[in-house]
Amino acid sequence: MVDTPNPLEFVSTPALIREIRARHDDFVLVAAQHRSKTFDDVIVSFGGSLHGVFGLLSLANIALETGVGGPDDDEKDKDTTG
Secondary structure, three states, X not given: OOOOOOHHHHOOHXXXXXXXXXXXXXXXXXXXXXXXXXXXXXXXXXXXXXXXXXXXXXXXXXXXXXXXOOOOHHHHHOOOOO
């Protein structure tokens, strides 16, 4: 099977952030790209009400502490019985 690129790979980061902003009332995005051993590129973007943003940050903190919402959660939800 050929590994075809996801169409999102061709969308710029600012365009993705604009789309998230348009789809959601409140959002928080924090991302990092390790470009080299001495340079990291960090993006912080948020939008919506102050109460909503702080609520999302609090929820993210709880999720991190409990391990909910990590990259392995998607795999857990898939039906592996065939």
